[in-house]
Structure formats: C-alpha cells, structure tokens
Amino acid sequence: MSNNVFPFVINDFKPFFQTDYGFAYCCDSINFLKSIPDDSIDLIMTSPPFALLKKKKYGNEDSQNYVDWFITNFANEFKRILKPTGSLVIDIGGSWNKGYPTRSLYHFELLIKLCSDVVGFHLAQEFYWYNPAKIPSPIQWVNIERVRVKDSVNTVWWLSKTERPKADNRKVLTPYKASMKKLLKEGYNDGPRPSGHKVGKKWGKDNGGAIPPNLLNYDNLSEVLQDNLLEIPNTEATSRYLQACKSLNIKPHPARFPANLPTFFINFLTDPGDVILDPFGGSCVTGEVAEKLHRFWITSELNEEYVYSSKFRFYDYSTDQKEVTTSD
Template identity: 55%
Template sequence: MKALPSESINLVITSPPYALHFKKEYGNVSKAEYVDWFLEFAKEIKRILTNDGSFVLNIGGSFNKGEPTRSLYHYKLLIELVETIGFKLAQELFWYNPAKMPVPAEWVTVRRIRVKDSVENVFWLSKTTSPKANNRNVLRPYSADMLRLNKKGLNKTSRPSGHNINESFTKVDAGGSIPSNVIDETFEENTIDSMMRFGNNSANDIYTKKCKENGIKIHPARFPAALPEFFIKLLTEESDTVLDPFAGSNTTGAVAERLNRQWISVDLDSNYLEASKFRFDKTIIGT
C-alpha cells in the first residue's frame, strides 16, 4: 500500500487474519499485539482512500483463553481506528453465517454453557462524514407481505411506539426494499455469478474443485462472495478502484471484476494468489 498514490482507492474491503488462540497457516497475531499490528495498515488505508471513499473491515470476535468470556479486542481496534487514526464509523453491519462451527467446544458442546456464534462484525468506516453510498444499488425484492399490503392498501394508523404509518408505506415503486444491516446468504440469491454463490465453507464451488484437481493449497478462510458484492455495489460506481490488502483466495477481486470495477488484491502467500487465478478462468465460468 505504501507504493500507492494518496487518495487513489475508492473502497478498501478486507477480512484480515483474526486474533485467535491457535495459529493459522496463513498467519495471525495474538490479541495482545493485534491492535498495534493492524493500526500500521490502517494508516496507509486512510492515506490511499479518496475523500469520499470507504473502508469495510470484517473481523470476528473470540473468547478469552481458558474462560467462557468474550474478548474485546475487535472493539478496542474499532475505537483506535476512530479516535487515533481518524476514521468515521459510518455503520456497523453483521455477516450472518449459520454454518459456523460451535466453538469453543469446551463451552458450547461439552459443558453446554454458551451458544454458538453465527455472526461476525463488519465495520463500515470512512474518511469523512459523507462517503459515496447509494442503497438503491442493493435493494432487496419486496416481501410477499409488502406486496399484499400494496395490493390491499393500509389505513392510516399510529403504532404504540408513536411511529405514524400512512399510505406511503404501501408504495412499491422504489424498486425494492432497503436491506438491513445483517448480510446473510439470501443476498446471494441475486448474485451476479452463479459460480460465486457459496459461503466460505463450500466444498463444491469451482475454486475448490480446481484447487483439488491441480493439487494446489486451498485457502482455509475464504471470503463469501455476498460480502464484497454487497459493499462494492453500495459504495462504488463502475470504474472505481477496490483494494483488498489481505486477499487470500481473492474473492474480492473476482467480484470487482464482474462488477466492472478496477481492483488491486494483495497477499503474502504466492500459493493463494496462484490458486485465485481459477476465479478468472473464462473457460470455467463462461464470462
């Protein structure tokens, strides 16, 4: 990133190695070191972002070692990103992944004193209070209830909360409903490429199959396509530039390519980069 010009990137979206107790083969630092380690990247991210650019950070939580209590390392990082680096917190979102494993096993499946984690934090940060964004680009199909209300009509009323509901509630000419801040697998129903409709644990997608066929190491923590697709559509326009500094298997680059964005992806492991080429093989995906 130090080689990139200042204010040259419209969106940085990434999922860096989390601060876990056990070491992953792709590398991860301890919770005690994590904040200081990541802030060096954050300084460069802020420098290279355009003034209306955004930084989207997917980061998972964890339990404290040896006890059934949660670590605050990712919240400490968020505070430092805002108070020390100078980012604005545009919004907190959550990635819902029902396929997550029930860990730590000691607390979840053995002693049965905690429940399974199924969400991860996604922090949307920006350089200014007015980052480029358009939620019309990520509208969801109207629900059957909304379509029914539109057809039937709704009398003007007031909820116990004091929220007034009038005839405008039944309008469906906006093109779709505004999505919530929870991103789940249903967003992938309308994904741009059927070959990308898999979460990070799929064993049947083209990337995984081709890695196995060619004896190439599969990245163990792959980005689901729904995450970069959602934010690239929400926060950028065609020809904008997207950067993933912890690219892994390069799902971000593949999605950006299909959405006609410029992209830069970086990873320290050349094996992962080599395997990511399968995501761009036109003879495989037919694009």
C-alpha cells in the same frame, strides 16, 4: 489485458498476474500500501487475519497485540489512500480469552481506536454476518462443558473517511414480502403511530423493492440481501477455484469469505469503473467479484501459494489461459 485502462500505475511492485480489470500482487501489504497514491481507492473490502487463540498457517496476531499491529501498520495508510467518498469495510470475527469461556473485546477496541482522533475514521454502520454452517467452537466450551452456544457471527465494520461516503441503497434493494405487496395493493392508514413515528402518504409508493436493514441475511447463496444480519452459509464446494486446487494438489486458503459478502458492499458502495483494494487478498474472492461487476481491483497477499492458486479464479488451470467472463 483488455482496453480497460487502470486509473493509476504502481511502479514499485510487479503483479503476480493480471486480468481485464485487476492486478494481484504477492508481497507484504505493509510495504505495498505505501506505493498506492493518495485519494485513489473507492473501497477497501477486506477480511484481515483474526486474533485467534491458535496460530493459523495464513498468519494471525494474538489479541493482546492485534490493535497496535493493525493501527501501526495499516490504519493511517488506509485513510490516506481512500478517496474522500471512499469506504473501508472490515469483516472481523471475535475471539475468546485464553483458558476461559469469556469473550475478547479486541475487535471492539479496534473499532474505537479507528474512530478515535488517532486515526479519524467514521463508523458509517455496523453489519453482522451470520454463518449458519460454521462448526461449533470453541469445542471446550460448546461441545465438552456445554456452557456456551455456537459462535456463528462476525461483525462487519463499515467505516468512512468522511461523514458522507458514496453509497446507494437502491442498488441493494430486496424483494418486497407478501405483506408489503398487499399493503401496496390495498393501501394502509397513514398518520402517527404509538411509537411516535409518523407514516406519510409517500410510504405507499412502490420503489421496486425494500430497503435492507444492516443484518445481512441470505436464504441461500443465490438470494439477495434480506437485512443487516448477513446470513451467508460459507459452504463453497464446487467452484472453479476449489476444482483447480484439487486437480493441482494445492491446499485452498482455509479462511475464505463467501462471494456474497463483498458482492453486497461492492454493489452498495461503488460504481462500475471504481477501484477496490483488498490488502489481505487471500484467495482473491474480492478480486473475482469486482471483476464480474466491472470494477477495477488490486489485491496484495504475502503467501505465494495462495496468490498462485487464486489465479485460477480467472484462468483455466488445465491450459493456463484466461477464462474470465464478466457480467453485464
């Protein structure tokens, strides 16, 4: 470890590995959460197993039991460990009703339950992650009967413990479009619009970039957020993690989310030195992003193979030596 001092200690569990900023645990997150102190986490950034019709190797609940499973085991613990200014961000995909080309409402039911008096979270904002590279599914309805279009969007719920979570959209500004640059240069007419909105003189101020909407849209993996539809192709192919899995003959985690997804929310909702938790750690994408952005992080993951392979996001698999380089 470096001279970075983690803000608190977890005594009941031994980490599988650690880095300059974080700890990865191989354990059941249901029990692990109970060991985390109250009001200690700035951001829970996670993608829990979805309620899919087919069981996956990484484990997933069916849609009929999903909401009760999540609320009973995780919801109140998430709220307990978050700081008053903290946020819970959940990437969660939809599902289909078994045997029919109609959609399950389980992820909307989960949102309503989380924001009810039973738990008491607040919906700060909803986002949408569009993956243009997603395989057409379900095959029966999309490819065979041709009665539905490709399902390529996940909802991302941004929830908060209180009505005023920490957030700063100035940290996720996007480049101005050519039309806005022209307006800033040539000026525009202020005053009321037919919609009822009033454009003030301050609208002509150059703030260094545009405030993004909640449609998250990346033109490619190196671009910044464009709007609140997150268009992020999930096409990782040459990362150090995948290279290590291939060399060691390990199957990579089959449901990794792309690094740009946690990157946006970590920048938007936290500061360097804050603590980020992913209780469904998978291949530790959240941890890798947090490390590069100088945030402390914790992940818990039940599958030992996934935790072992995730180590090579930070370590050279050929020498087992730490190879993390964090950004400035």
